Amino acid sequence: MASGLGWFSIGLGLVELLAPQAVSRVLGLRGQERLVAAYGAREVATGVGLLLSRDPEPWLWGRVAGDALDLGTLATALDRQSDRREEAGLAMLAVLGVTALDLASAWSHASRRRGRAAARRRLPDYARRSGLPASPEKMRGAARDFVVPEDFRTPAALRAWGVANEVA
Amino acid sequence: MRALCWHGTQDIRCDTVPDPKLEHPRDAIIKVTSCAICGSDLHLYDNFMPGMERGDVMGHETMGIVEEVGSEVTNLKRGDRVVIPFTIICGECDQCRRGNFSVCERSNRNKSLADKVFGHTTAGLFGYTHLTGGYPGGQAEYLRVPFADKTHIKVPQGLSDAQLLFLSDIFPTGWQAAVQCDIQPTDTVAIWGCGPVGQMTIRSALLLGAKQVIAIDTVPERLAMAQAGGATTIDFMAESVVERLNEMTGGKGPEKCIDCVGLEAHATATLDSMYDRAKQAVMLETDRPHVLREMMYVCRPAGTLSIPGVYGGLLDKVPFGMAMNKGLTMRMGQTHVNRWTDDLLRRIEAGQIDPSFVITHTVPLERGPEMYKTFRDKKDGCIKVVLKP
Ligand SMILES: NC(=O)c1ccc[n+]([C@@H]2O[C@H](COP(=O)([O-])OP(=O)(O)OC[C@H]3O[C@@H](n4cnc5c(N)ncnc54)[C@H](O)[C@@H]3O)[C@@H](O)[C@H]2O)c1
Ligand SMILES: [Zn+2]
Ligand SMILES: [Zn+2]
Numbered sequence: 001m002a003s004g005l006g007w008f009s010i011g012l013g014l015v016e017l018l019a020p021q022a023v024s025r026v027l028g029l030r031g032q033e034r035l036v037a038a039y040g041a042r043e044v045a046t047g048v049g050l051l052l053s054r055d056p057e058p059w060l061w062g063r064v065a066g067d068a069l070d071l072g073t074l075a076t077a078l079d080r081q082s083d084r085r086e087e088a089g090l091a092m093l094a095v096l097g098v099t100a101l102d103l104a105s106a107w108s109h110a111s112r113r114r115g116r117a118a119a120r121r122r123l124p125d126y127a128r129r130s131g132l133p134a135s136p137e138k139m140r141g142a143a144r145d146f147v148v149p150e151d152f153r154t155p156a157a158l159r160a161w162g163v164a165n166e167v168a
Numbered sequence: 169m170r171a172l173c174w175h176g177t178q179d180i181r182c183d184t185v186p187d188p189k190l191e192h193p194r195d196a197i198i199k200v201t202s203c204a205i206c207g208s209d210l211h212l213y214d215n216f217m218p219g220m221e222r223g224d225v226m227g228h229e230t231m232g233i234v235e236e237v238g239s240e241v242t243n244l245k246r247g248d249r250v251v252i253p254f255t256i257i258c259g260e261c262d263q264c265r266r267g268n269f270s271v272c273e274r275s276n277r278n279k280s281l282a283d284k285v286f287g288h289t290t291a292g293l294f295g296y297t298h299l300t301g302g303y304p305g306g307q308a309e310y311l312r313v314p315f316a317d318k319t320h321i322k323v324p325q326g327l328s329d330a331q332l333l334f335l336s337d338i339f340p341t342g343w344q345a346a347v348q349c350d351i352q353p354t355d356t357v358a359i360w361g362c363g364p365v366g367q368m369t370i371r372s373a374l375l376l377g378a379k380q381v382i383a384i385d386t387v388p389e390r391l392a393m394a395q396a397g398g399a400t401t402i403d404f405m406a407e408s409v410v411e412r413l414n415e416m417t418g419g420k421g422p423e424k425c426i427d428c429v430g431l432e433a434h435a436t437a438t439l440d441s442m443y444d445r446a447k448q449a450v451m452l453e454t455d456r457p458h459v460l461r462e463m464m465y466v467c468r469p470a471g472t473l474s475i476p477g478v479y480g481g482l483l484d485k486v487p488f489g490m491a492m493n494k495g496l497t498m499r500m501g502q503t504h505v506n507r508w509t510d511d512l513l514r515r516i517e518a519g520q521i522d523p524s525f526v527i528t529h530t531v532p533l534e535r536g537p538e539m540y541k542t543f544r545d546k547k548d549g550c551i552k553v554v555l556k557p
Contacts, residue, residue: 052445054434123549124528126393131371131525136398141353141377142520146511149267154350158470158497 001105002060006050008098009063013043027091028077028084035073042066057113060106067099170557171225171308172536177215178544180226180537188304188312193240196316198252202329203306204229205536205553206254206337207363207430208296208478210544216431216455217480219297228254228294229336230306231329241317251321251335252306252313253505256292259318270502275315276301290502307536309557321509324517330524331516333554334368339523340508341476342368342428346376347508348474348499349424356380356417358466359399360459361428362390364552365476367526369428370397375520378424382416384409386434389549393526410466423471425463430477431455440485447484457483464491475500526552533557 016023017040020033029036046066049059074095077088132139153159173183188197206229211217231251234244244250256275257264263271275292276282278301282289285299292314295305304312313319323332346369349357357378359369362385373381374397383399385391391401402412413422433441433456444456463473464487473496491498515521528551531539539553 048446052442052449123389126389126528126549126551127396129393129525130396130398131367131522132374132397133519133522136374136396139520140374140398143372143375143515144377146347146376148347148350149507151266152347152350152499154472154497158495 002050002056002109005060005063005102005105006047006056009043009047009050011047013040013045013047016040016043026084026087027074028088029073032073039066039070039073055109055113057106057109060102060109063102064099064106067095067102070095071099169309170533171304172227172533172555173222174212174220174224174226175222178213178541180213180540182534182536183223185223185225185308188310190236190238191312192314193238194315194317195238196234196241196244196313196320197236198230198232198250198306198311198313199235200230200232200306200309200311200557202231202333203227203308203533203555203557204333204336204338205307205539205543205555207365209540211431211478211480212297213540213544214432217297219299219302221298221302224295224298224302225304225306225308226295227305227307228296229333229338230294230311231323231333231336232311235310237316243317244320244322249323249325251323251332251509252294252311253319253321253335253340253509254294254296254337255319255502255505256294256301256303256314257318257506258315264318267504267507269504269506275319277314278302293502307533307555309533318506321506321513323513327516328524330527330530330554331522332513334364334523334526335505335509335512335516337503337505338364338368338526338552339512340505341365341503342370343372343508343512344503345369345426345428345474345476346372346378349373349426349472351376351378351424353377354379355424356382356422357424357426358382358384358413358422358463359426359428360384360463361430361477362387362394362401363428364526366390366428367393367397367551368523369426369476370394370399371521373424373426374398375515380416382413382422387546390546390551393551396525409462413466417468421466421468421471423468424474425467425471426474427459427463427477429459431457431479433458443485455479455481455483457486460486464488464494464496467494467496469494470496472497472499474498476503478502527554529553531555 016036020037024033024036046062050056074092169187171185234248255270257269257272258274261273270291272291276289279289292301294303355378357373381399383394384402386405441458533555542550
């Protein structure tokens with residue numbers, strides 16, 4: 001679902017970006033070409049986010065917000081004595097449909113996220129799994145008897161030369 | 169016999185395959201009593217490593233009982249209890265004699281292929297792509313061990329499988345990762361990734377005497393286990409790793425940085441991670457080196473980067489100039505398992521550490537396929553899975 005909306009975002013965004021004149025003309029938004037292109041860029045960015053991120057939820061809410069912007073902008077075309085009112089109305093209906101999809105998808109992600117959070121609270125507690133016979137503080141350095149093989153030591157040229165020289 | 173076989177991306181199945189047979193006088197056949205799923209297996213599961221073929225038997229953390237030995241294996245006999253290192257070693261070549269077992273010159277039976285791809289061959293590995301020999305792995309009822317007279321660790325009866333199994337890989341891997349840092353009592357060691365390898369590395373760095381051990385991950389139960397081992401933790405999704413590390417080191421950065429994550433670093437909120445995901449998706453690069461970049465950036469000049477995390481191929485936008493100018497030392501590689509196991513077995517026997525702490529799931533072999541998914545997705549509190557054939 002989220003990736004479907006992602007591709008849809010990219011598709012719609014590209015149309016708005018590449019043909020802002022045509023889109024504005026059809027929707028009665030003449031003079032708003034720049035705004036339409038900017039909305040296109042927003043759609044593309046949201047689409048890419050939806051497709052690439054592990055957690056699409058923030059991007060879905062981003063789409064819902066974008067839908068609100070689209071609706072607001074289209075409403076301005078309704079107000080005016082435009083000869084494209086009908087087209088703008090139809091476009092608004094379409095956007096409302098998509099908004100419903102976006103909302104449903106965002107809500108379902110949110111409820112799944114809450115489910116995961118609840119599952120996490122039920123997780124076993126590993127705070128005592130140290131694997132050590134005493135507290136980490138007591139075990140610090142317990143293996144200092146280990147002799148680091150020469151070929152695993154910091155190259156002589158990089159060792160603390162000054163310190164070594166003072167001691168010598 | 170039953171065995172977990174690779175069938176493609178995220179497709180592991182428990183199949184019935186022919187039992188292994190002795191193929192060479194230096195072979196042995198092991199009846200597997202325990203085996204484990206490793207983070208390296210996940211790179212195969214997700215199909216990020218080239219060179220797997222349908223039907224390949226998975227698994228390289230294996231232990232069991234010797235069932236049968238070839239005529240030239242004089243130091244093992246039926247009934248011996250052994251842990252099998254994931255690196256197959258001849259014990260006689262130039263590299264083996266230097267203790268560089270993971271680059272044994274003779275155990276990779278696809279040597280000519282590896283010579284072409286890597287310039288020079290590396291060791292044969294169990295259950296790990298045809299580039300490293302295409303040897304059937306140990307997530308199975310039986311395992312054929314080539315060069316068995318050298319490729320084994322004899323273990324005593326008094327300890328449990330759970331305590332010994334990780335001598336095969338992750339315990340020596342964490343140990344070598346820390347040893348590579350030549351830890352000084354004044355050192356801060358920062359460790360990226362709190363999976364099984366990260367957990368072993370944390371304990372090793374502590375035992376080797378680091379002043380401060382800092383561990384980085386985002387999975388809550390893994391961070392909790394890291395704290396149990398004495399590490400201070402950073403959640404990379406919730407805080408800035410670089411800022412926190414600098415804070416904890418008086419602004420100077422950690423002297424030693426260890427990458428226990430490898431090529432599948434999660435996309436964090438940073439731009440470079442998004443870039444890697446996109447390039448990997450369209451196959452312009454194979455690995456996601458976010459952790460490497462972060463280590464190069466935050467490491468104290470003249471410090472050391474230790475890289476047990478596995479990389480597969482080509483890395484993009486690695487700030488090598490930064491590393492060069494800061495005079496960083498880099499050490500990396502597959503683990504030279506047998507170089508460390510005598511010493512580590514002694515430490516387990518002495519009770520200095522009990523590596524079984526990391527096991528969260530023990531299930532029959534048949535449930536392997538679903539456990540790959542659980543482990544990969546970090547579901548159900550999963551950190552380490554042991555399979556019982
Ligand atoms: N060198 C060797 O011989 C050797 C041996 C065994 C395993 N390995 C490699 O070690 C690596 C870890 O193995 P594992 O079994 O612990 O695997 P794992 O997948 O369980 O652990 C990786 C951990 O890294 C964390 N992580 C992801 N992105 C991160 C980021 N940006 N910053 C910090 N942490 C991040 C994950 O949350 C996870 O907990 C793998 O690459 C594996 O192939 C190497
Ligand atoms: Zn492994
Ligand atoms: Zn060799």
